[in-house]
Amino acid sequence: MTTIDGLRALRAVACAILAACALATTGAATPGTQDAADDVVDGSAAHADVTPAELDAAAARAYRDEDLSTAEALWREGLRSPALSSRERARWMTNLGNVAARDDRWTEAAAWFEGSLLLRPRDAATRAKMDHARAEAGWPPADRGDLASTTRRVLGAVTEDEARWIALFALLPLAVALGGEALRGGRAWRRACWIALALWLVGTMPCVYASLRPVDPVVVTAPGGAAARSEPRTSATRLERLPAGSRWERVDALGEWTKLRGSGESGGAGVREVWVPSSDVFRLRPVAGAGE
Amino acid sequence: MTTNRIAILAWLCLALAAVGGSAPAATPSPAQRGAASRVSAHLSSGLVQLGGAVRVNVFAQDVEDARIVDVPEVPGLKLSGVSSPSRESRIAYVNGRRSASTSFRWVVVYDPVEEGDYVIPPIELEVDGERVKTQELSVTVRRDMRGEELGYIEWIELPERVYEGEPFRLRLRFGWDGRTRVNYANLLLPWASGLPNVIDAPDPSRRPSNPQELNLNNQGRITVETLGEQTVDGRTLVLFELDRRMVATRNGAIEVPQSYLEFGVVEGNLIRRRKDTNMVGVDARSIEVRPLPREGQPFDFSGAVGQVQVAQNVDRRSVDVGESIKLSVEYRGQANIEFFTAPDPGRLEAFDDFRLYGTTDDYEGGRRRIVYDIVPEHADVDVIPPLPLWIFDTRREEYVAVETEPIPIRVRALEGATGLSGETDDGPVLDVGDIQTEPEGPDGPRGPSDGALVLAPAILGAGWFALRAGVRRAGDPDAPAARARRAALRTLRRELASASTASAQSLALRRFLAARSGETPEAWDGRPATQWYEERARREADEPPRAIVELDALQRELDEQVWAGADGAVDRARIESVARELVGGAL
Known part of the structure; x- marks a missing residue:
């Protein structure tokens, strides 16, 4: 009698867990969902008649022909497509990193590779590319080995x-x-x-x-670091210089200025919020217009 | 007896003295050593005439905050006062880098009461929260200062002004009349242990060819050069020279205090000593230290100040692409050769066609030798370009570039390669690699929501609690009886496997029934299963289940075999089958 009662109760618990799993698959969207929604809004009208595969093929051909600017433009345009899966988006970002590297823009290349790794973190080839790009950019290695x-x-x-x-x-x-x-x-x-x-x-x-982790991470790509100011104007107090290659969270933007939050790599000075010129940082999330 | 006591006391004193002498001095911690290295004390003069004042300048340099904690009392010297601190802040740019520092200075004044040789113990300061002490100082107080006519002391080519970072020499020539009997000489040099804002930079290329050791500040020794007998101003003198090379570290003034030579005759032994000496001195001097001009300072200024000569050579001039060339550059001259920052070809546009693999840097014999390991990247490289070192020339008083000569080289291309990027024979070359052309598949299922991640463990916990409570209501499942009930069938199988007679099988079956029913095995001895079913299940109206009926038959068969037969074992599979059916519901 005891065993039968126990089995009934176990069956009830299993049903509850299965219900939770079902709820999980249809539940609230993760942060990437909003990005995808943004992509739909921004990219639906751009290349409605060209599939992402065709854009990719055209960009690869341009890259092979050493027409880096065309390849970059096509891959950037393709990133706006809502049909792209995250893994495919990561591959395109890796290719954009390759374009930047071939163009000797190593800081931008390192940022593209880092962004790609956020979507496809176990891709060894992209990680090797990122390590190489960071070294060429003069940034400290992402994995210090500690x-x-x-x-x-x-x-x-x-x-x-x-x-x-x-x-x-x-x-x-x-x-x-x-x-x-x-x-x-x-x-x-x-x-x-x-x-x-x-x-x-x-x-x-x-x-x-x-x-x-930051919802909207950015990396400082200005070669000498980014001058952080208290307010979004050049006359505001200059607080510090954010080191090149350091990662921050983007919390706001105003004109040509971006508001960042974080503690830098060391975290020694605690969490703070600063304004930097938007041109000195690179958005790592694959939202429309990233890195532009 | 008294003699023995004196001897024992003497031995004890010697032993204590030996222990005290051999005991290691308290070693300061690295932090204390760091703070201690930033404080110093300097006498304005090592020799003071009775009636004058002994002035001790106390410095704390490159600190944030400092104060004097304790000024020691010295018998024979009366503490007159301590000045309030003077504070100086300084900002300097060297090699394009800004450095700021703050320094404090106090003047401690003693009034000599009687003549003699005195040791002023360390003065204690609190620097940035740490207690540190200055070094000991030695000062001599004399009633009379005879000796001008017999002795000689003079600065030789003492510069009046130098630039910040420029090395300079303190050359002190001294001696006494050749006809004077001298067996004791003592230099009273308050600056010998160092000067504020100045660092000692010994010139390894200059060593005394005829060295002589003399007393220094009553308690130490110093090596000087013996010049022999020479005529100075019509006098025949036995001359010596002390030569020290120093580098000014900050602009301002270097105050070189009065220096004295004490010479004469000292006779006697350790207990009785007679000293008949003369004093001759040279006035305090000041050297102006000028800052380096900010205007026109190149970004690549190395920090070198003075006159620098450069020479260069290479270990080979004909190489293949990717082969190493050792470019050796040697700097020498009247400059702070040992301190400047060597030029870095890796940061120079002229060296874009080369890859720098390493650098060795040696300073020896007044010469700085830097060896660059460079590799030409292309076959069309035909010259090692000039390597500039930006210095401040103190004669021309301007910044100039000291450049190596261009060195022609011949670089042979490797077969099938155009440069380092195509070179693979010596190992893999780092590159960003190719683009990724293979399309990726679709994304995996979207992850569960936050609500699910919170709800699932909550449901699990609640379910566990409910299940546990329900099960426990019928008893503890871990009790011995409950465990025996669950293990009854397994135990039966094990016992049947070893049972060879009907009586053993009957005993095993009774144990099984007892474990399942919660009774003792004896309770099942001779009790028919149908009777048990009717009593315990209280279902008189119902027919007993098939398993009970089969059990009843099995019991009878076993009893027959035990009591009426040859105790032969019945079919084991049949017993197990009946037991399984009982576990399935009836029992």
Whole structure:
């Protein structure tokens, strides 16, 4: 009798979890959704009669013919297409990085590669390109080899969608362990519960890390760094010089000025908000007009 | 007896003295050493006539805040006063970099009470929150200052002005009348341990050819050059010369305090000592240190000040593309050769056709030798361009570029390659690589929403709690009886595997039934299953389930075998089948 009652209760819990999964797949959009919506608005009218594949082929041909400006224009135009998947968008951004590198614009190339890695973080070729571009740009390496850099790299090795699925699926061992503990009790099941709980917490870390990352990240691409000011005008107090290659969050824009928030690479001075000329920074998210 | 006590006391004193002498001095921490290196004390004169004043200049340089904590008392010297601090801030640009610093200065004045040789203990300061001490100072107080007619001391070519960063020499020539009997000479040089805003820059190319050690400031030794007997102003003198090379680190004035030579005869032993000496001195001097002009300072100014000569050579002039050439550049001259920043070909447009792989930098014998490991990138490179070093020429009083001579070279192209970028024989060459032309697939499923990520663990936790509570309501599933009930079928199979008689099989079956029903095995001894079903299940009206009926039959067969037969084992599979059916619902 006891076992039958327990199985009924377990069945109810499983149904609830399945319901949560179903809700998950139809739930609220992740930040990329808004970007895609922006793309639709900006790009729907641009090349309505040309497919992204055709644009890509034309850009590749121009690149092969060493017509870098045409290749860049086509790939930039293609990035506006709402039909592009994130992975395809990342590939185009990598190719735009290649164009910038061939044109000796290494800071811009490094920024394109970094942006591409946000969408396709495990692409080894793009990571190698980014390391090379950062070295050529005179920026410090993205992965310094210390514990903090390694942790960031591990946690950032998945996209935000993947991180969310990992956090959800990491609940399965915990569900099994909790079910066993409820039905059977005993020290072994309790221990299994603790282990499964630890696994779930580990599984949520990429998701937590992804949620803490800037929604609209930018990287400082001005060779000598960006002069940060308290207000969006050249006569405002100059607070500091943001080092080239450092990553910040874009929180606002006004004319030719962009408002940034962050603590820089070291984080020594704490989180602050500053204004810099928009031409000194590069938006890493693949929204329409990125990097322009 | 008394002699023995004195001997023991003497040994004890010697032992204590030995321990005290051999005990290591307290070693300051690196931070203390850093702060201590920024404070110093200097006497305005190492020799003071009775009635005059002993002035100690205390400096704290490149600090944010400083104050004097304690000024020691010296028997024989009466502390007259301590001035309020004078503060000086300075901003300098060297190599295009801005540096700012603040310095403090105090003057501590003592009035000598009686003549003698005195040691002023360290003065304690608090610098940027740290307690640090200056060095000890030695000063001599004399009632009479005889010796002008017998001795000689003079500055040789002491510059009146120098530029910031320019090296200069302090040459002090001194001696005494050749006819005078002298077995003791002591230089009283308050500046010997250093001067404010000046760093010692010994010239390794200049070593005394005829060195002589003399006393310094009553407590140390110093090596000087012996010049021998020479005639000066009609007098035949035994002469010596002290030559120190220094570099001014900041503009302002360098105050070189009075210097004295004490010479004469000292006789006696350690206990009784008779000193008959004379004093001769030279006045304090001031050297003006001028700042480097800001106007016209090139961006690549190296920090070199003075006159610099350059020579260059290469280890080979005919190479293949990608082969290394060692360009050796040697700088020498009357300048701060050891301190300037060497030019970097990697930042010069003229060297765009070369790749710089490394640099070695040595300073030896007054010469700076820098070896650049450069590699021509193309076959059409035919010359190593001039390498400029921007200096401030103190004679011309302007910034000038000291350039190496262009060196013609021959670079042979590698077969099938046009330059370094095409070179693969020596290993992989770093490049950004090709574009990515293979289309990527569609994105994976969109991740679960925030609500789902929060809801799922909440549901799981609530479900676990409900399930646990429901299960526990019927008893603890981890209790021994519950565990035995769950393991009953497994235990039965194990016991049947080893049972070879009907009595053993019957015992195993009773244990199984006891574990499943929560009773003892004895309760099932001789009790028909149908009777148990009717009693416990209280279902008299219903027919017993098939499993109970089969169990009843099995029990009878086992009893027959045990009591009426040869105790032969019944079919094991049949017992297991009945047990499985019982577990399935009836029991």
